[in-house]
Amino acid sequence: MRLALLAQACTLGLSAVLSSAAVAQTAETQQRVERVAATLAAELATLCPAADVGDQNAFVACKQGLYKDSQLKKSLPDFVLWGRQRDPKLRLKDTKLTQFGPDAFTGLYLPMFMFNGKQRVEYIESEKLYQIRFETAFRNRLPPGQFPYPFWHEAEKWAMYEKANEIIVWWDAAKDRAKVIQFTVFGPNAPIASHTPVVHKFDGQWLWTDDSGKTQPQATVFDGMFRADNPYIGKLDAAYKTFALKMRDGSCNQCHVPNNPDGMKKLVLLQTPVHAASEIKRVLKTVRADTMPLDELGVEKPLDKATKEALLKEGVIFDQLLDEAKAWEAAQDAKLSKN
Ligand code: HEC
Numbered sequence: 528m529r530l531a532l533l534a535q536a537c538t539l540g541l542s543a544v545l546s547s548a549a550v551a552q553t554a555e556t557q558q559r560v561e562r563v564a565a566t567l568a569a570e571l572a573t574l575c576p577a578a579d580v581g582d583q584n585a586f587v588a589c590k591q592g593l594y595k596d597s598q599l600k601k602s603l604p605d606f607v608l609w610g611r612q613r614d615p616k617l618r619l620k621d622t623k624l625t626q627f628g629p630d631a632f633t634g635l636y637l638p639m640f641m642f643n644g645k646q647r648v649e650y651i652e653s654e655k656l657y658q659i660r661f662e663t664a665f666r667n668r669l670p671p672g673q674f675p676y677p678f679w680h681e682a683e684k685w686a687m688y689e690k691a692n693e694i695i696v697w698w699d700a701a702k703d704r705a706k707v708i709q710f711t712v713f714g715p716n717a718p719i720a721s722h723t724p725v726v727h728k729f730d731g732q733w734l735w736t737d738d739s740g741k742t743q744p745q746a747t748v749f750d751g752m753f754r755a756d757n758p759y760i761g762k763l764d765a766a767y768k769t770f771a772l773k774m775r776d777g778s779c780n781q782c783h784v785p786n787n788p789d790g791m792k793k794l795v796l797l798q799t800p801v802h803a804a805s806e807i808k809r810v811l812k813t814v815r816a817d818t819m820p821l822d823e824l825g826v827e828k829p830l831d832k833a834t835k836e837a838l839l840k841e842g843v844i845f846d847q848l849l850d851e852a853k854a855w856e857a858a859q860d861a862k863l864s865k866n
Pocket residue numbers: 774777778779780781782783789791792793794795806809810813814819820821822823824825
């Protein structure tokens with residue numbers, strides 16, 4: 528009974544998310560979306576221009592530009608749905624996607640791509656959404672620690688990233704916000720930078736420590752998102768690790784990891800500091816409300832008191848440090864703008 532209700536709630540929730548935005552195509556909305564597309568394309572080409580696919584400086588400049596204060600970031604909803612377009616004919620509601628807050632999306636994912644300013648707008652009647660399609664190429668020669676997680680855990684996924692030729696922003700004209708963002712290999716153009724495939728091996732770890740004692744992927748410990756001398760980086764890394772142990776006690780990592788063992792339609796990722804940071808408010812909320820974790824049938828499975836308390840305690844510490852780290856960054860920005 529409970530299971531049936533939950534399943535029903537999930538279906539309702541999902542269709543509400545994917546259909547509430549429907550807006551009919553009119554000349555006026557088309558023009559408005561065209562203007563947004565032109566603005567975003569110009570910004571993307573300025574912050575993340577076509578470059579060598581292994582150019583670390585170009586990547587960092589792109590990441591900082593998008594993460595800080597970009598128009599693109601302002602165009603995102605609280606949680607944007609991201610993923611690859613496996614098949615252009617597949618409806619969005621049948622597509623597996625991952626949810627990201629604006630920080631994780633602009634700090635980890637979008638900067639892996641580069642742009643040349645070329646875009647086109649198309650109205651997709653079946654979804655009642657606009658597509659803004661940006662020509663792109665993927666930076667496949669960055670060091671492995673610059674990717675949010677080893678995409679090569681699945682050879683086909685990595686190959687698709689490598690061959691991406693367009694980023695599709697599904698635009699919700701009713702809210703003037705992006706809704707779903709996909710990368711695709713099915714665009715008509717060639718990728719905008721040339722590259723040869725790279726082979727990586729996956730050793731089963733989403734987060735690991737390298738030979739020099741650094742947490743990897745380094746990108747997920749706020750590398751390039753926060754200033755290198757941000758005094759909170761080390762503390763955040765340590766706080767996340769303590770918090771992650773509590774999440775493991777709460778079995779969260781049985782489902783909230785990139786290989787998506789539970790087959791979630793809208794995957795939520797928690798396996799690194801940046802991923803967890805973008806979800807921490809919702810994590811605290813769901814644990815307080817006993818709506819997470821779920822058991823293997825998708826039924827709520829309340830934590831025992833001690834596990835719940837420990838999870839909340841460490842989660843609150845992580846959340847507070849995050850606020851302090853961001854406040855420190857803002858203070859540095861304010862100092863710079865005064866000078
Ligand atoms: C058996 C699998 C499973 C386990 C274990 C699990 N979750 Fe989830 N979680 C889900 C599913 C399924 C969703 C719904 C995703 C969607 O919207 O499609 C979800 C959603 C969430 C969300 C987003 C909630 C929202 O407001 O939409 C958060 C946050 C979350 N889980 C945190 C946790 C935490 C913290 C734990 C451990 C205490 C945990 N989960 C354990 C399967 C699981």
